[in-house]
Amino acid sequence: MSESSQGKDTSGVTLGRFFAQAREGALTGIRCVGCGALAVPPKELCPECGARRWEPVPLSGEGTIASYTVIRVAPRGHAGDAPYAIAAVRLREGVSLLGRVVDVPLEALAVGLPVRFRPIVVKDRPAIAFGPA
Amino acid sequence: MRRVAVIGVGVTQFGRHERTSAELFAEAAADALADAEMPAARVQALYYGNVVGGETEKQLHTGPQAASVLGIPTVPTTRFETACASSHAAFRHAVMEIASGASDVVLVGGAERVLNVPTADSTEYFAYASDASWEQTLGLTFPGVFALVARAHMHKYGTTEEQMAAVAVKNHKHGVLNPKAQFRKEITLDTVLKSPMVADPLKLYDCCPFTDGGAALVLVSEEVARRSRRPIWVLASAAASDWMLIGDKRDLSRVPATERAAAAAYRQAGIGPHDVDVVELHDCFTIAEIVATEGLGLFEPGAGGLAAEKGWTSLGGQIPVNPSGGLKAKGHPIGATGAAQICEVVTQLRGEAGPRQVEGARRGLTHTLGGNTATVLVSLFGRE
Numbered sequence: 001m002s003e004s005s006q007g008k009d010t011s012g013v014t015l016g017r018f019f020a021q022a023r024e025g026a027l028t029g030i031r032c033v034g035c036g037a038l039a040v041p042p043k044e045l046c047p048e049c050g051a052r053r054w055e056p057v058p059l060s061g062e063g064t065i066a067s068y069t070v071i072r073v074a075p076r077g078h079a080g081d082a083p084y085a086i087a088a089v090r091l092r093e094g095v096s097l098l099g100r101v102v103d104v105p106l107e108a109l110a111v112g113l114p115v116r117f118r119p120i121v122v123k124d125r126p127a128i129a130f131g132p133a
Numbered sequence: 134m135r136r137v138a139v140i141g142v143g144v145t146q147f148g149r150h151e152r153t154s155a156e157l158f159a160e161a162a163a164d165a166l167a168d169a170e171m172p173a174a175r176v177q178a179l180y181y182g183n184v185v186g187g188e189t190e191k192q193l194h195t196g197p198q199a200a201s202v203l204g205i206p207t208v209p210t211t212r213f214e215t216a217c218a219s220s221h222a223a224f225r226h227a228v229m230e231i232a233s234g235a236s237d238v239v240l241v242g243g244a245e246r247v248l249n250v251p252t253a254d255s256t257e258y259f260a261y262a263s264d265a266s267w268e269q270t271l272g273l274t275f276p277g278v279f280a281l282v283a284r285a286h287m288h289k290y291g292t293t294e295e296q297m298a299a300v301a302v303k304n305h306k307h308g309v310l311n312p313k314a315q316f317r318k319e320i321t322l323d324t325v326l327k328s329p330m331v332a333d334p335l336k337l338y339d340c341c342p343f344t345d346g347g348a349a350l351v352l353v354s355e356e357v358a359r360r361s362r363r364p365i366w367v368l369a370s371a372a373a374s375d376w377m378l379i380g381d382k383r384d385l386s387r388v389p390a391t392e393r394a395a396a397a398a399y400r401q402a403g404i405g406p407h408d409v410d411v412v413e414l415h416d417c418f419t420i421a422e423i424v425a426t427e428g429l430g431l432f433e434p435g436a437g438g439l440a441a442e443k444g445w446t447s448l449g450g451q452i453p454v455n456p457s458g459g460l461k462a463k464g465h466p467i468g469a470t471g472a473a474q475i476c477e478v479v480t481q482l483r484g485e486a487g488p489r490q491v492e493g494a495r496r497g498l499t500h501t502l503g504g505n506t507a508t509v510l511v512s513l514f515g516r517e
């Protein structure tokens with residue numbers, strides 16, 4: 001049996017399922033069965049080794065801010081929320097996620113600040129956020 | 134592969150227009166054909182860049198529409214969309230069509246219309262170039278993407294807000310010399326530093342404007358170019374991509390796609406960054422110019438801010454960057470930008486740039502970045 005025919009949908013972590021779980025407070029990454037590379041869904045092929053077999057792996061949600069900004073001029077759909085903070089957060093496991101930062105004073109934002117995942121809903125859609133660690 | 138040359142260029146006034154993007158393109162294209170002394174009937178294909186036509190003009194299928202308005206309805210036409218790099222991507226594919234021998238005369242261009250909608254809407258449409266599930270949901274904006282780059286660069290290298298402001302001051306100074314520029318007004322460091330915050334640490338004057346405009350150029354095979362008055366040769370045209378998600382980018386202080394596209398272009402042309410005399414690069418935000426000058430190898434990583442501050446990238450400096458005024462002052466009609474940058478470098482290499490001429494420029498580089506840094510094109514041009 002070829003790699004491709006065994007490999008379909010091995011992790012079960014579709015984009016829709018990832019955000020459904022995130023809404024419940026759980027972050028689920030995917031790990032390549034071939035080489036162990038960790039990624040966030042959705043990915044069909046491993047960018048490191050090309051394999052097509054993934055397994056779900058729970059992520060701690062703990063990390064530090066790698067970079068951040070405060071959006072003051074917002075898109076039409078988010079105008080009521082401004083100003084709001086967005087950060088790239090490097091999780092303890094090594095993958096990074098972009099998210100809103102909530103419950104942290106804007107002037108306390110800093111590269112290296114420890115934060116922890118928390119789910120939010122923006123305009124009826126589940127999204128990633130981080131609060132104080 | 135056959136050699137390829139640019140023999141005609143055309144750019145509309147940049148700023149606010151009451152005409153459709155197809156009309157803006159058609160004006161630029163007719164100017165480019167006239168400049169090339171090329172009858173429209175000899176054009177064999179149109180490669181066209183347009184990004185948010187579906188949103189701002191409720192217009193898809195903009196390629197054949199543009200060709201029809203120009204008056205060449207029957208040529209094969211394709212619209213490219215790689216966010217802000219669209220017409221540079223169109224250019225690269227047109228180069229390959231001619232280099233391969235498939236065609237001898239190809240029209241390349243792009244146009245955009247955005248000032249007909251409110252800023253909150255255009256901000257939203259531009260954000261469509263980031264990931265819908267992961268990023269748009271958060272309210273991430275285009276300035277927000279480069280604010281993340283800026284903060285990472287400041288943290289890693291100590292780049293300052295004053296150094297970023299120096300890029301805006303320099304490009305506005307250049308823009309004064311460009312009659313097609315949207316803004317022809319000098320500004321001071323204070324203007325930038327005291328302008329309202331858009332996405333910390335980027336302020337209003339760190340950001341390029343929304344712009345309506347069109348640009349076009351006539352690309353031909355060597356055989357056709359030999360019969361034209363002043364061909365400018367395409368020495369290389371390279372593209373690179375990178376991870377779409379901000380979270381998947383390993384080091385936000387860099388734009389790896391710029392580094393890869395530049396390396397490929399220098400290799401194709403057999404030259405290096407120090408052989409380049411004039412550069413038009415993608416300064417959608419001041420930090421973007423700083424990071425691009427590093428990624429293109431003009432300065433060491435971390436030295437881009439200093440280069441701007443010291444005037445090394447000004448007209449008269451060691452390597453003039455964005456003599457046109459750049460996206461910052463000339464304006465950024467996204468679908469037209471890549472083509473407009475090429476038009477400027479061609480004009481510079483012809484020695485026809487008037488008061489903004491880089492004296493004796495023999496080789497030029499254009500760099501166009503798409504949206505969230507996931508697309509970059511770099512092309513090199515020469516007089517010989």
Ligand SMILES: [Zn+2]
Nearest residue numbers: 032035046049
């Ligand atoms: Zn793998």
